Amino acid sequence: LAKTTQPISMDSYEGQEVNITCSHNNIATNDYITWYQQFPSQGPRFIIQGYKTKVTNEVASLFIPADRKSSTLSLPRVSLSDTAVYYCLVGGLRGGKLIFGQGTELSVKP
Amino acid sequence: EAGVAQSPRYKIIEKRQSVAFWCNPISGHATLYWYQQILGQGPKLLIQFQNNGVVDDSQLPKDRFSAERLKGVDSTLKIQPAKLEDSAVYLCASTSISGGINNEQFFGPGTRLTVL
Numbered sequence: 001l002a003k004t005t006q007p008i009s010m011d012s013y014e015g016q017e018v019n020i021t022c023s024h025n026n027i028a029t030n031d032y033i034t035w036y037q038q039f040p041s042q043g044p045r046f047i048i049q050g051y052k053t054k055v056t057n058e059v060a061s062l063f064i065p066a067d068r069k070s071s072t073l074s075l076p077r078v079s080l081s082d083t084a085v086y087y088c089l090v091g092g093l094r095g096g097k098l099i100f101g102q103g104t105e106l107s108v109k110p
Numbered sequence: 111e112a113g114v115a116q117s118p119r120y121k122i123i124e125k126r127q128s129v130a131f132w133c134n135p136i137s138g139h140a141t142l143y144w145y146q147q148i149l150g151q152g153p154k155l156l157i158q159f160q161n162n163g164v165v166d167d168s169q170l171p172k173d174r175f176s177a178e179r180l181k182g183v184d185s186t187l188k189i190q191p192a193k194l195e196d197s198a199v200y201l202c203a204s205t206s207i208s209g210g211i212n213n214e215q216f217f218g219p220g221t222r223l224t225v226l
Contacts, residue, residue, distance in 0.1 A: 034214075043114075043201045043217025044153065087152055097166060098143075098215060100152030 009105040018075045022088030033071045036087045114218035122224045128190040131221045135204030145201040
């Protein structure tokens with residue numbers, strides 16, 4: 001399974017766009033890129049998943065370049081409630097193993 | 111749709127005591143996972159079940175940890191005897207093999223264990 005590297009922490013202010021980049025140089029051909037969000041005292045929650053190019057849903061966008069060795073989670077106009085830890089994971093098998101790294105602790109300030 | 115249920119939410123024990131955690135996954139989810147999350151770290155997979163069979167328990171400390179999913183639905187994780195370093199949040203997750211987003215796991219709220 002591919003190892004991921006992402007910043008330990010990031011700070012932002014309400015209303016700003018936040019971009020969190022994750023490196024996954026050893027991503028395999030059949031690996032998907034998935035991001036989870038975790039609030040204190042809660043389990044992680046799925047945010048978005050992609051394989052290549054760009055994916056957008058109601059809460060975030062995921063940008064994946066052609067070589068797929070990195071990905072960027074984009075959170076538009078963050079609010080205080082977006083303060084959480086964000087995990088980038090890569091994997092390919094449905095029902096398979098997820099390996100969480102340390103994640104990026106995002107702090108949104110007023 | 112009800113989420114993943116876990117109990118208890120909190121548990122405080124002394125070292126060398128035993129403890130058990132319970133998890134009820136989302137109805138119809140064949141795959142169930144137990145994770146250990148130490149403060150400041152990402153969750154670490156302990157064991158994965160497919161129905162009532164073990165798929166992966168390579169990171170389960172088998173000298174003190176055990177888990178079962180006898181009827182392929184709910185599951186129990188046990189620690190006996192507990193050590194100080196077992197203080198962590200124990201998360202249960204489940205996923206549906208068929209359909210849905212690839213590898214999307216649904217997590218419960220976790221059980222926070224403190225070993226004194």
